[in-house]
Amino acid sequence: MDYVDERSGRRYPLDPLRWRGDDGAPLTVEVLPGITREQVDTGDRSLWRYRAALPGDLAPVSLGEGCTPLVERPWRGHATRFKLEWFSPTGSFKDRGSSVMISALARAGVRDVLEDSSGNGGSSVSAYAAAAGMTATILAPESTSPAKILQSRAYGAKVDLVPGTRDDTAAEALRRSGETTYASHNWHPFFLQGTKTLAYELWEDFGFTAPDTVVTVAGAGSIVLGLDLGFGELLRSGAIPKRPRLLVAQPANCGPIDAAFRAGPGEAVTTAFAPTIAEGTAIREPVRLPEVLAAIRRSGGATVAIAEEEIARATRELAGVGLYAEPTSATAAAAVDEFRRRGVLAPDENTAVVLTGSGLKAAAVMGTLV
Template sequence: MNLAQETFKSYNNQPFNTDLFDVKLVDASLGGLWRYHQFLPVDFKDAVTLGEGFTPLLQVKFFGKQVFVKQEQLFPTGSYKDRGASVLMSYAKKIGVRHVVQDSSGNAGCSIAAYAANAGIGCDIFVPAATSSAKLVQVRAYGANLVLVDGDREATAAAVLLAAQKSYYASHCYNPYFLQGTKTFAYEVCEQMGWKAPDVVVLPAGNGTLILGCYIGFKHLFESNVITKIPKIVAVQAVHCAPLYDAWKLGLNEPVRVNSGHTLAEGIAIAEPIRGKEMIDAVNKTQGVFVTVSDDEIISALKVCNLQGFYIEPTSAATIAGFMKAQAIVEGETWVTLFSGHGLKSTEKILAILDA
């Protein structure tokens, strides 16, 4: 077994509470995602929280198509990764962790750095050297030690695995507590729709923190008879880095090896998603599909969003481009998607698009 497989195994063997979901146990006196604390693996009294969650679910029209869009760019650090970071760092604090390491394409690093700061836990964040500068500044501002790795996202993952032998690995990919936070996306969508599930949810497909969290959350609600169906998941990848789409198209259940090319969508440029098998399985179990989007499609989706007043980063626009594409191939009346990250994270990229 190599280091990555060993790490995966040791972090994955975590049994969570399987009590049925009961809407009467939702604590609506709490504004954010901790309203679901009865179904989270950490008590609310131990929560490390910056007031995250319960983001607005807005009805928006893109090219004449209606869709509900969760405003996940409005989180404390500017992306939905705060869902996972709040629950994971609450757990880390509770078990007495003093220092964590983490690797990311940027946003998860910002989230872990912010919640580590709030918890009084030291942290080292490893990112590819080419990460958007706003994200690097943000990580440093939270007082984290920023480690720039020459090379791609995979080189960064290899570097942190060594560091993780000496420190707690607060990984959004390996650590299952992170998915216990992202599952609240599904709870919120259903609560905001009057405890009903939409027909289709369109989600980004990088390391699968949202896809897998959503699958866990919707499945929990379904098995608890709160909702009557699990929505189809449309998983969006970038044309130049599509190990899951390529596998799924060939009918395979594991990601294929790809040479990742440049894409504007840095958050989903993951050539070797550690939970890739689980992601393909979740999409298939919901009768969902994978789609890919090109940089040109990302740019047009970004402009459509910007010109309606939504300032989002290019990775977020990839998901919206995926929504537009999926309309033609997936049936369903009610569609939900999200803006996954704030535009202020990618000023240079957006400037380059405007100036082109």
């Protein structure tokens, strides 16, 4: 079993200490065969119930991540199923990736890790590093929600705030990555192995069959890539007959994935950027952009850009039906109407809308919206 650079085809040994190729390209774990219903460990109430689908012989660093609720709520005239990823231990879907990534790094003997994040990734890596007995340094933009910074520090992490944009923070992390182990939720291949369990879990939620569509928000696109990996493996194992379509939302103020998707393969894309209340998506240059676009196209999916006022309205309306989602999450809910308006999403389809993080993670912004 190896890492693969999908852009060049080059292969590398499956070493958790390696997080990118020699030429700087992102890596993934080579294609795995997937599992069937009989291989799910139903006695384990965490993502590790899908351990047979994960690479290597890992000793889990687990806080009970996964097995999040899929609930049906009324949404603008239609019954809609929402996957509540904020039931994860630190309040966001990032715990799936952190659990598997930190488990791999712990097995390799790592004691200190570095992560860069706009908030949720940092607090997640901080928690799992603490659970593994590691020390963590988190780099975050100065504009990061105070609640997320506090959460990382509560787990014992050192948090350094970086002036400028989210991309400035990523650049600073790359500069420091030679000094310690870089446990990046955007770069590390084992992180995607954790996020792919969302696909397995939706398969189980829908009675061991695939939903027709999954609507999600994207920043760097780790959910999109995880869903692509997981559903691809289920297709390979014969557990599902086809891939669900991936319908991907971004804020109009920061939508490089949407802009590149609409431009088409091979087109140069120039995108304007402005601040967004969906801070978890504020990534101008996703490191795996070609792979994210390929995943959406492979599924027969689509993208959409959502205006700030629509994100704010969706945040309020979700709270009005009992779902306290941060604005980043609410972007996916806002997209449901737009995809329906376009005829991309039919009301009678079996659809899951992924709500990635809790409104408790963005208290300052929520206070201006509700």
